Amino acid sequence: MEKFTALTGIAAPLPQPNIDTDTIIxxxxxxxxxxxxxxxxxFHDLRYGEDGSERPDFVLNRDPWRGAAILVAGANFxxxxxxxxxxWALREFGIRCIAAPSFSDIFAANCVANGMLPVALDAxxxxxxxxxxxxxxxxxxxxxxxxxxxxxxxxxxxxxMDPRAKHRLINGLDEIAATLTHDAEIAAYERWLDAERRWxxxxxx
Amino acid sequence: MSSRTLYDKLWDEHVVRADGDGTALLWIxxxxxxxxxxxxxxxxxxxxxxxxxxxxxxLAVVDHIVSTGDRAEGLGDDLAxxxxxxxxxxxxxxxxxxYDAFDRRQxxxxxxxxxxxxxxxxxxVVCGDSHTSTHGALGALAFGIGxxxxxHVLATQTLPQRKMRNMRVTVAGRLPLGVGAKxxxxxxxxTIGAAGGTGHVIEYAGEAxxxxxxxxxxxxxxxxxxxxxxxxxVAPDDKVIDYVRDRRMAPKGxxxxxxxxxxxxxxxxxxxxxxxxxxLEAGEIAPTVTWGTSPEDAVPVTGAVPEPDSHPTEAKRAxxxxxxxxxxxxPGTPMREIPVERVFIxxxxxxxxxxLRAVARLVKGRRVADRVRAMVVPGSGLVRAAAEAExxxxxxxxxxxxxxxxxxxxxxxxxxxxxxxxxxxxxxSNRNFEGRQGRGGRTHLMSxxxxxxxxxxxxxxxxxxxG
Ligand code: SF4
Numbered sequence: 001m002e003k004f005t006a007l008t009g010i011a012a013p014l015p016q017p018n019i020d021t022d023t024i025i026x027x028x029x030x031x032x033x034x035x036x037x038x039x040x041x042x043f044h045d046l047r048y049g050e051d052g053s054e055r056p057d058f059v060l061n062r063d064p065w066r067g068a069a070i071l072v073a074g075a076n077f078x079x080x081x082x083x084x085x086x087x088w089a090l091r092e093f094g095i096r097c098i099a100a101p102s103f104s105d106i107f108a109a110n111c112v113a114n115g116m117l118p119v120a121l122d123a124x125x126x127x128x129x130x131x132x133x134x135x136x137x138x139x140x141x142x143x144x145x146x147x148x149x150x151x152x153x154x155x156x157x158x159x160x161m162d163p164r165a166k167h168r169l170i171n172g173l174d175e176i177a178a179t180l181t182h183d184a185e186i187a188a189y190e191r192w193l194d195a196e197r198r199w200x201x202x203x204x205x
Numbered sequence: 206m207s208s209r210t211l212y213d214k215l216w217d218e219h220v221v222r223a224d225g226d227g228t229a230l231l232w233i234x235x236x237x238x239x240x241x242x243x244x245x246x247x248x249x250x251x252x253x254x255x256x257x258x259x260x261x262x263x264l265a266v267v268d269h270i271v272s273t274g275d276r277a278e279g280l281g282d283d284l285a286x287x288x289x290x291x292x293x294x295x296x297x298x299x300x301x302x303x304y305d306a307f308d309r310r311q312x313x314x315x316x317x318x319x320x321x322x323x324x325x326x327x328x329x330v331v332c333g334d335s336h337t338s339t340h341g342a343l344g345a346l347a348f349g350i351g352x353x354x355x356x357h358v359l360a361t362q363t364l365p366q367r368k369m370r371n372m373r374v375t376v377a378g379r380l381p382l383g384v385g386a387k388x389x390x391x392x393x394x395x396t397i398g399a400a401g402g403t404g405h406v407i408e409y410a411g412e413a414x415x416x417x418x419x420x421x422x423x424x425x426x427x428x429x430x431x432x433x434x435x436x437x438x439v440a441p442d443d444k445v446i447d448y449v450r451d452r453r454m455a456p457k458g459x460x461x462x463x464x465x466x467x468x469x470x471x472x473x474x475x476x477x478x479x480x481x482x483x484x485l486e487a488g489e490i491a492p493t494v495t496w497g498t499s500p501e502d503a504v505p506v507t508g509a510v511p512e513p514d515s516h517p518t519e520a521k522r523a524x525x526x527x528x529x530x531x532x533x534x535x536p537g538t539p540m541r542e543i544p545v546e547r548v549f550i551x552x553x554x555x556x557x558x559x560x561l562r563a564v565a566r567l568v569k570g571r572r573v574a575d576r577v578r579a580m581v582v583p584g585s586g587l588v589r590a591a592a593e594a595e596x597x598x599x600x601x602x603x604x605x606x607x608x609x610x611x612x613x614x615x616x617x618x619x620x621x622x623x624x625x626x627x628x629x630x631x632x633x634s635n636r637n638f639e640g641r642q643g644r645g646g647r648t649h650l651m652s653x654x655x656x657x658x659x660x661x662x663x664x665x666x667x668x669x670x671x672g
Contacts (some may be wrong), residue, residue, distance in 0.1 A: 014616060016527065017520050018399055018499045022638045027617050031270070031284035033244035033291045035352075045640050052625070063476040074520060076400035080638060082335040083242060084352040094433065102400050103542055105369075105435050113353035120654055164228055167518060174256070175353075179361045182230060189221045189232055199464035200234055202221055202261065202323055 003172035004092045007096055007175040009069025011133040011152070012059050017127075019073060020080035021107065027081075039087050040091025060093075064136050070143060072129045073100040077118075078107025087114045097143045099150065099159075101126050112165045115172060117145060119159045128155060143159040145170060208474035210371045212406045213442050215346040216469070219329045221363055228367045233394050234328035234359050237314045238265040238301065240292040241619075242333030246356035249293040257299040264323050265296045265303040268313045269290065270619045273582050273609035276306050285620065299359075312585020315339040315553035319419075320587055322452025326441040326468045331358055336553050336635065337436075338429040342422035344403040344441030344471050346406075369435045370480040372405040373473075374423040376413035378487040383669040385563075386421035387555060387633070387652035389413065389485070390428035391503040392494040397483060397530060399501040402434025405481065408473060409439050419448040420559040422603065427554045430636055440472040443590050492668055494540055495650040497528035497636050501635070504540060506667045510669040513535040516538040532647050533627065542628040542663050543649070547630040548579035549642070550606075550653055552616035555633035556584030564606075565597040567645045567657045567671060573605030574663030580607040580622065581641065595607035606660070618643045631659035 007126045026115035029041035041178060047058050060068060071077075071090075077100040078086060087110045090098075098111070099119040108118045121129070132138040132152045145166060150157045168175065179186075209217070222230040240281075243265075250256065257263060263341070270285040273280075280286050289306065296303035306309040310321065312473040315336055320322040320627075326344035331337060332353040340347035350364070358364055363546040375391055402408065407429050409484075417425065422439045429437025439445075446465060449455050456464045491505035513525040513536060513585045529536065534543070550556070550564055561583065580602050583589040589611055592598050597609050615622035616634035624630055624646025633656050634641075649665060 015520065015523075016499075017524055020636075020638045022641050023634070026640050026644070027619050030241065031282075031288060033248070033288060035245045035248075045644055049233075050300060050644075054220070074524075076403070076433060080335065080533060081352050081556040082349040084245075086352075091550060102403055103431060104400075106351055107550060109354065110351035131532060163226060164365070165368075171535075175365065176253070176357050176360050177364060178232060179357065179365065185222045185230070186232075186361065193232075199456040199467065200328060201456075202235075202327070203457050203458075203460070204454075 001172045001174060002114050004096065004117050004145055004169040005179045006142060006144045006146070008140065010064050010067055011070035011072050011129065012065035012068035012141050013130045013133040014059060014071055014073045015130050017074035018076045018079055021078055021083050022080055023136065024086040025083065030085045035088050036092065042089040042093045064139055067094065068098050070096055070141055071098045072126060072133045073096055074099055075101040076192040077103050079104040082106045084110045087111055091116055099126060099129055101177055107158065112134035112168060113175070115169065117169060119143065119150065121159055122155060125157050129157070135170060145180060208476035209380045210473040210477040210479065211344070211408050211438060211471060212346065212371055213477070214457045215327065215329070218327070220257050228365055231329060231365045231366045233358050233362055233364055234261045234262060235318070235324055235330045235333050237318050237330070238263060238355065239269060239314050239331035239334070240267045240288045241269045241430055242352050243295065243355055244288065246353050246359055247299070248360060248626050249356040254603050255360045257301065257359045258301040262302045262362060263352060263359070264318070265292060265301050266314055266317060266462060267292055267306055267502055268309055268347045269613045269617060270569050271306045271612040271620055272469060272620050273614045277609060299639070309586040309590065312588065313553045313556065313613055316557060316584035319343060319423070320585055322449060322455035323472050326445055326462065327456060327471055335430045336427050338434070339423050339427040341426040341429070341436050341438035341552055342419060342439060344468065346436055367404045369632070370404055372402060372407045372434070372480070372481040372483065373479040374407050374409050374483045374485065375411035375412045376409065376485045376487050379416065380487045380490060382411050383492055383654070384490050385654070386417050386424035388490050388493045390425050391495065391500065391650065392485060394428060394432045394500050394505040396485060399431060399499050400433040402429060402432040405434050407434045407437045409437060418559060419444050420557045423557065430666065433636055441468045456548055474510055490653065492655050494655065494665055496532065496540065497525065498531055498637055498639050500635065500637060500650060504529060506665060507542050508540055510534050510536050510538045510540065519527065529575070536562065541667060542664065544664045545629045545649070545659050546576060546578065547624060547628055547632045548577060548656050549615040549630055549632040549634065550580070550656050551582030551584070551614050552634035553584065554633065554635045555653045556582060556588065558588050560633065561588070561592045561597050563654045564657040565600040567654055567668065568604040568661060569600050571604055571661050573660045577660055577663050579605065579660040580615070582609045585611050615642050617641070626654055631665065
């Protein structure tokens with residue numbers, strides 16, 4: 001997994017609350033057995049008209065946000081379906097960090113699993129960042145994960161972070177490999193199950 | 206030991222290793238897998254040379270992308286066919302039990318899990334699907350995960366998790382006639398908001414919840430994710446124990462006795478502390494419908510489309526204006542004057558036998574309105590067979606409903622069952638997001654009885670008027 005330390009890039013404002021994963025990547029573009037190929041369909045129905053042409057009013061179709069690396073989003077971002085393709089699509093487009101007042105839990109976990117940083121901030125801080133992101137002169141921001149700070153124009157905004165997610169992102173850890181180092185404990189739990197919790201097995205039916 | 210909630214007890218029982226920082230490695234008792242969110246996980250295993258640790262605790266099915274028409278005809282969709290084939294091949298390669306599209310036991314993943322006795326009270330259950338919260342109705346800790354986590358569970362049968370906060374939602378008193386689990390669920394979401402449950406596990410309690418059938422509790426727990434909660438659950442009682450007894454994969458003999466003893470202890474202790482306590486009065490809940498594009502946009506059917514300016518925050522006001530534009534609705538329109546062209550009765554929220562019985566009771570001897578296309582998609586092959594045996598299917602077909610084969614169908618619009626742009630649908634599913642049932646489609650969420658009533662009149666209707 002790609003490491004995340006500090007990132008400087010263009011931030012795009014997307015202040016609408018409750019942007020769900022169906023909006024991020026509509027279901028009809030999720031028919032795939034790969035992790036790639038979703039980027040062109042990111043925000044498909046917001047980004048393209050019925051005829052497939054770009055909608056000029058959508059922020060990611062305009063410069064400088066076409067090259068955005070950061071999204072400043074509304075509350076409850078990534079709600080709805082657990083589809084990880086939402087994160088794969090954002091990553092492929094070039095987004096590596098999302099700042100919002102809140103995220104759905106599953107979406108936030110999917111971000112971290114893909115080297116993408118979800119930053120939860122209080123609503124006034126998000127409003128200030130949204131205003132800065134909306135102006136091309138101030139749309140460039142730096143997200144510094146080790147320092148847990150976003151720097152944009154004169155703003156210095158500190159953010160909280162789950163220490164475990166932070167460690168994982170900074171080191172680009174393969175979480176399965178990390179869990180497998182605890183194999184002895186997993187095996188011990190399995191033995192306890194077999195001895196003490198036999199009813200928890202599926203009956204051969 | 207100090208007083209614990211139901212969630213605390215389920216959590217403690219499954220900790221393989223506590224990390225001291227509020228996270229733990231949790232044992233996963235059951236893993237449900239289907240075609241949409243698993244292929245990349247299996248691919249990941251192959252890339253790293255890893256296997257499936259416990260295929261015996263894993264069950265695979267196809268549901269999201271299958272046709273609900275004649276399956277022998279094939280899909281006519283190469284991408285969908287590829288995903289179904291991948292599921293079949295992965296299940297075979299890793300030794301996982303698999304119900305294909307022709308298996309009687311096939312159906313929506315959250316319908317078949319409990320139906321087969323694969324899911325039990327007291328277990329941890331995951332699936333790469335957000336509505337895994339459904340299984341909490343049995344008193345299980347059940348939650349949806351992403352594909353990377355699916356891979357993690359396949360490889361290790363565990364998942365590193367952070368403990369969530371405890372929320373209790375009490376529904377006091379008795380539900381009025383014509384009001385059911387779906388109405389309760391929509392009211393909970395409207396009360397706490399679509400993000401109100403974020404970071405929490407909800408335990409539903411109170412007289413009205415206890416009075417719900419196990420299937421009704423599944424509807425309620427199913428929608429927990431639409432309030433942002435990690436999981437929803439109800440303490441198991443006699444109804445749950447009777448529901449589980451004799452199911453195919455449920456424990457038998459001495460195992461059953463031990464299970465029953467364990468299940469009876471699965472309830473929040475009297476002094477247990479909840480981080481948040483929410484109370485609803487059952488008597489105040491009416492048949493409920495959504496007007497917008499978030500499940501929190503719910504009002505009583507006797508109400509009207511709200512004025513955008515009536516919302517408390519500017520963000521919500523802007524979102525409401527946008528929703529109304531998408532939905533093609535004017536503020537102040539009485540909900541009961543909104544016409545529908547399509548009716549969808551199905552999904553993991555409302556496609557179990559009890560749901561179909563409620564529909565059949567209402568439509569018996571009546572006809573679907575002329576301009577309306579109405580379909581019923583049973584949640585599983587066994588639900589379909591039971592409904593046919595009881596004469597429900599016949600009643601529905603006589604009334605003018607299409608009677609289809611089990612799958613997710615128009616809940617997600619991945620197969621032939623989609624709304625055309627601008628089409629308006631009374632739907633028993635769980636999400637009214639823009640484009641969820643097809644690009645430009647307009648979804649109004651409601652209970653099965655309410656959707657059936659809309660089918661008969663061609664507009665959103667208060668089911669209590671039809672009797
Ligand atoms: S019925 Fe709908 S919500 Fe339920 S699992 Fe299928 S697609 Fe998801």
